[in-house]
Amino acid sequence: MDCTTLPSRRRPRGLTFVALGVALIVAGAGLALAQDAAPVQGGAPAADVAAPALPPADPLVVKGEYLARAGNCISCHTRPGGEPFTGGFAFTTPYGFLGKIHSTNITPDPETGIGTWTEEQFVRAMHTGVAATGSRLFPAFPYTAFTLVTTDDLKAIYAYLKSLPPVRYTPPANGILFSQRWPMIFWNALFFKEGRYQPDSAQSAEWNRGAYLVEGLGHCSACHTPRNIFLAERPSLKLSGGTQPDIVEEGKIRTWSAVNLTSASTGLGPWPVEQIARYLKTGHNTKAGIFGPMNDVIINSLQYLSVEDTKAMAVYLKSLPPIGESPTQTLTDDERAAGEALHKKHCEDCHLTSGRGAFLKAPPIAGSPIVQAAHPASLINSILYGAKVGKGSPLPFGAWEDMKSFADKMTDQEIATLANYLRTSWDNKGGRVSPSDVAKQR
Ligand code: HEC
Numbered sequence: 001m002d003c004t005t006l007p008s009r010r011r012p013r014g015l016t017f018v019a020l021g022v023a024l025i026v027a028g029a030g031l032a033l034a035q036d037a038a039p040v041q042g043g044a045p046a047a048d049v050a051a052p053a054l055p056p057a058d059p060l061v062v063k064g065e066y067l068a069r070a071g072n073c074i075s076c077h078t079r080p081g082g083e084p085f086t087g088g089f090a091f092t093t094p095y096g097f098l099g100k101i102h103s104t105n106i107t108p109d110p111e112t113g114i115g116t117w118t119e120e121q122f123v124r125a126m127h128t129g130v131a132a133t134g135s136r137l138f139p140a141f142p143y144t145a146f147t148l149v150t151t152d153d154l155k156a157i158y159a160y161l162k163s164l165p166p167v168r169y170t171p172p173a174n175g176i177l178f179s180q181r182w183p184m185i186f187w188n189a190l191f192f193k194e195g196r197y198q199p200d201s202a203q204s205a206e207w208n209r210g211a212y213l214v215e216g217l218g219h220c221s222a223c224h225t226p227r228n229i230f231l232a233e234r235p236s237l238k239l240s241g242g243t244q245p246d247i248v249e250e251g252k253i254r255t256w257s258a259v260n261l262t263s264a265s266t267g268l269g270p271w272p273v274e275q276i277a278r279y280l281k282t283g284h285n286t287k288a289g290i291f292g293p294m295n296d297v298i299i300n301s302l303q304y305l306s307v308e309d310t311k312a313m314a315v316y317l318k319s320l321p322p323i324g325e326s327p328t329q330t331l332t333d334d335e336r337a338a339g340e341a342l343h344k345k346h347c348e349d350c351h352l353t354s355g356r357g358a359f360l361k362a363p364p365i366a367g368s369p370i371v372q373a374a375h376p377a378s379l380i381n382s383i384l385y386g387a388k389v390g391k392g393s394p395l396p397f398g399a400w401e402d403m404k405s406f407a408d409k410m411t412d413q414e415i416a417t418l419a420n421y422l423r424t425s426w427d428n429k430g431g432r433v434s435p436s437d438v439a440k441q442r
């Protein structure tokens, strides 16, 4: 396990969903042993010097590591400063009163991890959300997506997890409402469909591979699909944009909006397949750069996928019919003038008057899915907290100059005025942002 790939500063991430049926009823592996060749001694020809023998890597473990990357197990199962896969990462829901829920230790420690789990028990947990003990897991753990993954792929992930060093660690207890697991029986009956991915024979092998990764291990819909009041994903609006609450510190939650990934004009419609693939592999393209929760998704997961796999995911995303276009709004002349002045003063240096951004300087904000997202949280966050590529990013060249925080430079009213200007300029679309929307993100 190459720990350097874990961002050094990680926020506890909120979970987008989890739903307690409460409402319902009472509702190195790769160790990338960059082993240097043994020094040549005594003038012996280099070719004769045997490199120290490495234990042969078990191909099943190697395959499992790759798939565990695709599922980003490490981001959710590693708390800030904790050892990889030992759990204890805290999640919350939009219903803060439900309390927190923590990820579990999935190292092979027999007492605190999954050391005593059989392969069958592991596969059942991934496919159905039922733990080895028989108790039901909450969908903060995206078994709703992992149910699509083939049993063979899960067996490889199991072999990989079993190959990790066992670490003794018990995550903190969950909030009181998350100690009740039986309501999940009802939630699953209503909202969960168990079953493996069924290839679509009308589509290419590449498309099917992309669909399998996006919908299954990639669990993109966990953040990118809107949820109903029971926090279940809404199938009719799949991947058209969702929100996710992050725990910033004790008692402080910050909402993020995940953009529309369908071909809507306010989503990925204008992104060519090659640009989508490049963003997924590197976190950066001519249209955008990672700065929020996508930092974890790309840095801990997607950058490790093969070029073929990220391309396949892009091909699948590009085929999604446009849904969930953002609404339009009309500004008064005064509002427009005030917004334009704020843009000139604070943003134009890097994003230009045209909003098109500049090579090696800043991505475009004209046509940006972030600027046009139905929910403005991520746009507001970029202004309040700046935009920064995380440590360990695979950017092909030195990262551009970070966008700094404007939290102390603008009032809530000014940020709302600027946001509305951006959401109505250069053919951008997006509903009204109010000062109270901005205040909620502070
Ligand atoms: C979006 C966050 C998230 C991701 C991604 C994720 N998990 Fe989890 N996982 C959780 C949470 C939270 C729990 C605890 C659920 C509960 O207590 O009901 C959990 C529980 C589990 C459990 C049950 C363990 C137990 O002791 O009951 C297993 C097994 C598991 N995860 C394996 C994995 C594997 C393997 C991957 C990667 C393929 C993965 N998880 C990816 C959040 C995640």
Ligand code: HEC
Pocket: 287, 288, 289, 290, 291, 343, 346, 347, 348, 349, 350, 351, 361, 362, 363, 364, 365, 368, 369, 370, 371, 379, 382, 383, 387, 388, 389, 400, 401, 402, 403, 404, 406, 418, 422
């Ligand atoms: C110093 C140059 C600079 C200034 C000034 C600046 N930005 Fe940025 N902005 C950037 C960079 C660089 C990124 C990409 C960062 C990343 O990839 O993490 C970015 C990203 C963004 C994004 C996300 C775009 C996407 O889809 O990835 C938005 C929205 C944004 N900026 C809006 C603004 C607004 C509004 C202002 C004025 C209040 C502003 N920026 C001022 C450099 C700047």
Ligand code: HEC
Pocket: 214, 218, 219, 220, 221, 222, 223, 224, 244, 256, 257, 258, 259, 261, 279, 280, 287, 288, 289, 290, 291, 292, 293, 294, 295, 297, 302, 313, 368, 369, 370, 378
């Ligand atoms: C943990 C939640 C989460 C998961 C999981 C997630 N995303 Fe995102 N995504 C976001 C958020 C929030 C943003 C907004 C910007 C950011 O974080 O950089 C975003 C932005 C994006 C963007 C547009 C970026 C822009 O600047 O315009 C693309 C493309 C994207 N995600 C693709 C994916 C794909 C494909 C997957 C599945 C492999 C995925 N995301 C999984 C939360 C998530």
